[in-house]
Amino acid sequence: MPDAAIEAERLLAMLAAAGASGTWDWDIVADRLRVDQRFAELYGLDPAAGLSDLPTARFFAAVHPDDRPRMRIAVAAILAGAELFSKEFRIVTPAGTTLWMHARGQSHLDPHDEPVRFTGLLVDVTERKRAEERLRIAQSAGGVGSFEYSDGFATATVSEEFCRLLGLHPAQALPVRTINGVLSDGDVPLIPDPNRGPPPETLDHVFRVRRADDGGERWIARRGEILREGSGYRLVGVIYDVTLAKEQEARLRELNETLEMRVASVIAERQEAEDALRQAQKMEAVGQLTGGIAHDFNNLLTIIIGNIDTVLRRFDPATDPRARRALENALKGADRAASLTQRLLAFSRRQPLDPKRIEIDRLLSGMSDLLTRSIPEAIAIQIAPAADLWSIEADPHQLENVILNLAVNARDAMPDGGSLTIAARNVTVGTGGEPVAGVPDGAYVMIQVTDTGIGMTAETITKVFDPFFTTKEVGKGTGLGLSMVYGFVKQSGGHIDIDSTPGRGTCVSIFLQRQFADASERHEDIEAPTAQPGKLSETILVVEDDDDVRAYTVGILRELGYRVVEAHDGAAALRLLERQETPISLLLTDVVMPQMSGQDLAVRVRALQGDIRVLYASGYTREAIMRDGRLEPGVDLISKPFTYHTLAAKVRDLLDRVQ
Numbered sequence: 001m002p003d004a005a006i007e008a009e010r011l012l013a014m015l016a017a018a019g020a021s022g023t024w025d026w027d028i029v030a031d032r033l034r035v036d037q038r039f040a041e042l043y044g045l046d047p048a049a050g051l052s053d054l055p056t057a058r059f060f061a062a063v064h065p066d067d068r069p070r071m072r073i074a075v076a077a078i079l080a081g082a083e084l085f086s087k088e089f090r091i092v093t094p095a096g097t098t099l100w101m102h103a104r105g106q107s108h109l110d111p112h113d114e115p116v117r118f119t120g121l122l123v124d125v126t127e128r129k130r131a132e133e134r135l136r137i138a139q140s141a142g143g144v145g146s147f148e149y150s151d152g153f154a155t156a157t158v159s160e161e162f163c164r165l166l167g168l169h170p171a172q173a174l175p176v177r178t179i180n181g182v183l184s185d186g187d188v189p190l191i192p193d194p195n196r197g198p199p200p201e202t203l204d205h206v207f208r209v210r211r212a213d214d215g216g217e218r219w220i221a222r223r224g225e226i227l228r229e230g231s232g233y234r235l236v237g238v239i240y241d242v243t244l245a246k247e248q249e250a251r252l253r254e255l256n257e258t259l260e261m262r263v264a265s266v267i268a269e270r271q272e273a274e275d276a277l278r279q280a281q282k283m284e285a286v287g288q289l290t291g292g293i294a295h296d297f298n299n300l301l302t303i304i305i306g307n308i309d310t311v312l313r314r315f316d317p318a319t320d321p322r323a324r325r326a327l328e329n330a331l332k333g334a335d336r337a338a339s340l341t342q343r344l345l346a347f348s349r350r351q352p353l354d355p356k357r358i359e360i361d362r363l364l365s366g367m368s369d370l371l372t373r374s375i376p377e378a379i380a381i382q383i384a385p386a387a388d389l390w391s392i393e394a395d396p397h398q399l400e401n402v403i404l405n406l407a408v409n410a411r412d413a414m415p416d417g418g419s420l421t422i423a424a425r426n427v428t429v430g431t432g433g434e435p436v437a438g439v440p441d442g443a444y445v446m447i448q449v450t451d452t453g454i455g456m457t458a459e460t461i462t463k464v465f466d467p468f469f470t471t472k473e474v475g476k477g478t479g480l481g482l483s484m485v486y487g488f489v490k491q492s493g494g495h496i497d498i499d500s501t502p503g504r505g506t507c508v509s510i511f512l513q514r515q516f517a518d519a520s521e522r523h524e525d526i527e528a529p530t531a532q533p534g535k536l537s538e539t540i541l542v543v544e545d546d547d548d549v550r551a552y553t554v555g556i557l558r559e560l561g562y563r564v565v566e567a568h569d570g571a572a573a574l575r576l577l578e579r580q581e582t583p584i585s586l587l588l589t590d591v592v593m594p595q596m597s598g599q600d601l602a603v604r605v606r607a608l609q610g611d612i613r614v615l616y617a618s619g620y621t622r623e624a625i626m627r628d629g630r631l632e633p634g635v636d637l638i639s640k641p642f643t644y645h646t647l648a649a650k651v652r653d654l655l656d657r658v659q
Helices: 003-017 037-043 068-079 126-141 160-166 176-180 243-257 259-314 321-347 360-366 368-374 396-412 481-491 547-560 570-579 598-608 644-656
Strands: 022-027 032-035 084-092 098-109 115-124 144-150 155-158 173-175 205-210 217-229 232-241 356-359 379-385 391-394 418-429 442-451 495-501 505-513 539-543 563-567 586-590 613-618 635-639
Touching: 022 037, 032 037, 037 115, 068 084, 068 115, 098 126, 126 144, 126 160, 144 160, 155 176, 160 217, 160 232, 173 176, 217 243, 243 259, 259 547, 259 644, 356 360, 356 396, 360 368, 360 379, 360 396, 360 418, 368 379, 368 396, 391 396, 391 505, 396 418, 396 442, 396 481, 396 505, 418 505, 481 495, 481 505, 539 547, 539 570, 539 598, 547 563, 547 586, 547 644, 563 570, 570 586, 570 598, 586 598, 586 644, 598 613, 613 644, 635 644
Parallel strands: 379 418, 539 563, 539 586, 586 613, 613 635
Antiparallel strands: 022 032, 022 115, 084 098, 098 115, 144 155, 144 232, 155 173, 205 217, 217 232, 356 391, 418 442, 442 505, 495 505
């Protein structure tokens, strides 16, 4: 074997042993190519066909089309006399896989310095290239911007992420003064100014910058290396946003400085929240209990009051005056019991309400005489509504009871005299207004009842809304006054607050939401009901599951002259209605009944007879039979217990009302 061939064989064996992905030996004079087996595999050559005396075009056969032009230029430089060759390029394997290769080679010259051979090796750098790509993506996703700056230049090479972090337009190079222009005054430059002496000792630094695009203030960290090159230097580094870390650091420092105070505050807030939760749970539980009791008791009172009232209407006082007085006393006792159940329902937020649009100044003005008669002369009373008060929506009679109740409580708190002020003003809570603890944002009319009495302790204030809690002596009160006030305010969608200091008086503030309804809905005073006779041509269907209440109701209506049919539940009422030949003028039904409620019954009855009037009789909440806070046309409510005159007036009013 010639010496040249032996040397080439030895060289190829050494390169293969060094871990190269493939080796080549190009005879420039003969223009022939000799390769090893790995090279042949990468280029899709058949080793059985021989790996020597290949045409030199095979060197470019597997090169990616996009990289082939620059590879031809680089090889042409070798053929023109360049000695070293080092290029990265892509090849496409026979299987269609794209790999990155690093070709490293050298030309061999003859005595006349002419290239005669070109040898080298291929190293597979695909994994390195993929790692570099992953690193680039990670830096972009992680918000890391890179820069490079050489001493003496006025610009720095930067990445797109570098520009984004500083709010600058994307560019490959930026003026140093543009980069440093985003720094806060007095800070060291992010890129050292070539006109300001040597570079810093380290690139590790945190800057406060003001972004060029939106002016937002951010904290930017710089990290990198200073590379010395002769008498000059080169800076290579990265920047990234550390604003969140800086803010957390500041918060942590503040926490450490105020830790004891914050711990005490958190404990107090938690205790307050737990107390409020326990109070709410207690009030809800007691409310459900009292509401259920009051509802059932109202049915009993309807029977008791109704029958006493019936006997009194037919009793001749000349026959037995003593018996009449006994009946009248029994009726008074029953009325007081009805008042008690009404307060229980108010506390449990289940009392029937009749909300109307109210102008508070008119309501307070109308109560002036009543308040004056209820308050002794030793107490100076002042009613002071502000001008231009907003309207509210609430039950006017119940609101009057609330104000009167608070005024009487204030009177009892001033046994030696004092002053009582009942005021009202518009209040906006929240955005653009004054914050009030426990009151959601919105527009309210605030009614305040303020006295100069003995006041209450903080412990007493936590109990004042509890049912049956009272500071008065036995026999001087039921302890339902403020619980009734609380229930009414909550049921009306409002809020209540008490501020009191022992020896300095009490201020009760009630917040009721502003009402934007039409002015035609204003509340007008209602005269006491009067009994009016009915007509036999008017048929009333009475549905009540309590037999005694139903018998009492039917008796009154027949006494008034109406034609009455009755049913003990909804299903029986529907069957009766299907057999009824003459139309029903009015459906009078209980609300809370087993299997089918009064409201469900009314819907089904109206589907059969659309023009029927509906009167609900219940001791439970009005909201159970209301839609969007109002009763439907042709529908009304009478609260249990009711009397002969009340029922007569309500039925006649509903039948005569124009729909």
